[in-house]
Amino acid sequence: MLTKLLELVSGEISLEVLEDTQFVVDLSKKVDDVSLTLIFNKSGVTAEIICMYSLGVNESVVLTTSTIHKAPFTSCVTYIKGVLFDGGNSSYTGKIIIEKKAQQTNSYLNDNILVVGENTKNNSKPILEIEADDVKASHGATTGRVNEDQLYYLESRGLSEVESQNLIVEGFFESLLSKITDDKIKNKIRNKITNAKI
């Protein structure tokens, strides 16, 4: 699968998926309002969207992703992972639209927000609009705080609270980073995400 790095700065990006592609979204510029649309016009193509962000003090992001399946036998997986530090404000809308002709489509969206700080805000809107019957479309979304048990375990091994938190955040992103097939892009995103931490 081809891997492409998309640097979302602002405005709307709309792309047609012509071959099997993994789209890695770089949101490190912390831009306010961006949207990415993938259009599946060609039968049989597969795509992935991988997007990670870490919001520090009073940073915010407004992100929309849409996958529009117009042709049959297409599939797409969207992975979103965000970490919110003090005052972080995330607003995400993830749409899966499967049109009538797009039978045998498989589309999945997963949106996980890990809350580390206080006074955070999180809006999440995963949307499904399905007009074909022989398809599978699903999404999962979670918002949760850093697990107390995990923190306790790490701290009992001698790590400070901040170190423990950072380790948990790294692990949280690592599960998604490992899905990026291009090592150069993987490392680039890993560095950006790690540097964004407080």
Place this chain on the structure above:
Amino acid sequence: MTNQKQKININANYKTKYGFNVAENYVYKTEKGLNEEVVKKISEMKDEPKWMRDFRLRAYKIFKEKPMPTWGGDLSKIDFDNIFYYLKPTDNQKRDWEDVPIEMKETFEKLGIPQAERQHLAGVKAQFDSEVIYGSLLKELEDEGIIFLGTDEALKKYPEIFEEYFGKLVPPSDNKFSALNSAVWSGGSFVYIPKGAHVKRPLQAYFRINAQNMGQFERTLIIADEGSYASYVEGCSAPIYSADSLHSAVVEVFVKKGARFKYTTIQNWSNDVYNLVTKRAKVEEDGVMEWVDGNLGSRLTQKYPSCYLVGERAHGEVLSIAYGGKGQHQDAGGKIFHISPNTTSSIISKSVSAFGGRTSYRGLIYVSPSAKNAKSRVECDALILDAESRSDTFPTMKIDESSANIEHEATVSKIGEEKLFYLMSRGLTETEAMSLIVSGFIEPIVKELPLEYAVELNRLIELEMEGSVG
């Protein structure tokens, strides 16, 4: 694929079972359409106190000013001028079944209402067009201080309780249809469960539209006082006319400290009814509110029962099942507002669309900054049974608190080939396998339904599957 021809059509026999009507025989009926005079006339007919008349007129103004909602289903075909807003079927509510006028009695007997009462229920209300025509309550419950009245009757008998709670949870300005209901409301149930009382058998209300172009605007007000427990079941149906009818109810439920209330609806309006309902519950400390919401009928339903969890450790639940058949759009779901710390909630929604029908899940989970450690789980699953049908999911999660734990999951799919294959390899026919899978799919909700509805729903599914072409 052959199995795509097999579908469940839950209301295939609606016409014979519910779709009949009896001759219109009423004491009073307003002219078609709505204006200030009609609102005044309704209030006058009911001999209401001045504050209620003013409330209605204020609501009517709000209704006129508010634009039609543009999200959700297609409301553009509703012709407000072509609807009767008030029809009084009899002089007064009867307490003895024998006194109910014969045509209404026949209607409800066909629907099995008095029979159900004898077997399972603590109390019954039957509404015919605009008014409650029959009501009963077990003697021992009445002695315990439990109140179960038609809403109009309650306004006369208990004006203080009424004024304290009425319209406080769903004000007229909430939305266009709550304003309409507030202006022309008539009928509905009033329930008061005193402190610590446990009502083991459900209270039931049945709403029937009989007249053509009728609008039914019942108003239900429920107060479950501290530490009490009760459950309430409502059912509804209407004859099939080619003209549209409108049903727009408002339901307010107050769940006090430590109380528990369960509200079950089996909505089975005919396919020409617009069903636009506002249902809301306020749940105090340690209180539990459960909404069980079944939507099988109507042309378009827009209904999202909601819970305001205002007390610590309050819990809210919505279980929603929808079936969207030919020409139907079920836009249903639930809303939970976490206002206080340690509040918990869950929404489970299951929908089936077939024969070109459409089902939509629409929901909201809101966690306010004051709600520490709130937990919520939302699960919605949809089955699409043919290529003409569609299904949507529009959930919103707005989380303004850092310690919240929120999960949401949704899937839309057709019946899995591998599940069918597995069952068929065990010797079941394709039809039996299909019916088993659909029954299993809706099972979590069906087991929450009162017995007679659960049995009927299951039977309908099995029946229809047997008759389908393999």
